[in-house]
Amino acid sequence: MTVLALVGTQWGDEGKGKVCDLLAGEADLVVRFSGGNNAGHTIVTEKGMMILHIVPSGALRKGVHNLIGAGTVIDPAILRKELDALEEIGLPQDATTLTVSPKAHIITDMHRAYEAWIEEHLGDYKIGTTLRGIGPAYALKALRLNLRTGELRSEETVRIRIALLAKILQATEEDAEKVTEYLLGIRDWFLPLLGDDIKLVREAQASGKNILLEGAQGALLDIDHGTYPFVTSSGTTTATACTGLGIPPSAITTSIGVLKAYCTRVGEGPFPTELSDEMGDLLRERGKEYGATTRRPRRCGWFDGVATAHTIAINGLDSLAVTKLDVLDGLEQIMLCTAYELDGRKIEHFPTEAEVLSNVKPIYEEMPGWKGNTTEARNYEELPEGAKRYLKRIEEITGVKIALISVGSHRDETILIDNPWI
């Protein structure tokens, strides 16, 4: 039995969906433990491309049970859309393949409208959120006012809570009525998905099943340890997997961090290695770096060893999955940031205060690129020497071994060095 936590080590969009789908090939249970449909996890199989926002990335594998855990926030309309899309490609989900925790929280149109209002009023100070209602849902959860999925079972509770939420979220009675009717109308298909999440996980553990914990976002977007306030509204680390699912830290047997071979960020906030030049544009075009959720162009830059050391430390990672190596194919030179300069001094720690971080300058190490096409490689030996040197250097800088290398978006475009399940 392995409980494998998979998390993002940067600002999200590292390729978690691809790696999760791949590792789900040996999983019995795949769990989303935090976040909501701010996530966009892309999976490419012979059935084409699928972007999952809330359904776990085990959904493309027959025989895998998927769990949307207690720590998540769910927009039922998005969940419905995803279930329909999965059904269309012959992978229908029902209570035998998908469980939703009754403790997860609901996102409504009122949450989204309120977030849009906040972002608009922040003007230059806006976060650049995905506008999916994530922040208001988590904030109201902390205030103990939000509606939980399990509370949909009682019509009276739904009516009372939505009326209360409407007052706080400055929604009209008409809006509240619409939301209430919508939520009462989904109960036929939604309530059967609710199940005892704790029991499901305990039984899976007891019978020696492989459990894959699918992180959303990335550690630099973690509400506590990320680049606050330019973060999401939940935890995003391996520790969050425990709280979001209801397992003790000792239950995680191994963890893998997904690391893009360069770096991207969507939304506002400091990004030391950002390239606001032709190289940044080149990475964006080659890497097709446009948001899977909002289609916004992603900001692109070089690998940041200082930020990665920070995220490895807060996650306690056993191995790395390096993705999108192919995007760097053919570059003359590649830069790796190994330290920062702050006020004329070299620093090696990662300052999480946004103001301080926006003043650091990356100190780079330059490496020659490589010729040839890594996408064709299916084992480490087939990689160009330059690519191997780059990966070795990442291992040296991070102190963590690379278990998997992704050289294309398709499930098969992968080099497995060390199976993390074993």
Ligand code: GDP
């Ligand atoms: P996630 O949020 O971490 O799951 O990542 P996203 O799905 O938002 O973004 C990653 C993008 O890169 C998607 O379009 C993937 O199909 C694509 N991708 C994943 N791995 C690779 C890879 O190794 N090479 C290339 N070229 N694309 C990849």
Ligand code: IMO
């Ligand atoms: P996946 O799981 C990239 C970013 C938003 C914004 C900030 C806050 O696909 O990696 P939010 O809507 O969460 O309140 O927005 O966090 N963000 C992501 N960026 N990938 C994600 O998820 C993200 N989820 C949130 O762009 O900067």
Ligand code: MG
């Ligand atoms: Mg994404």
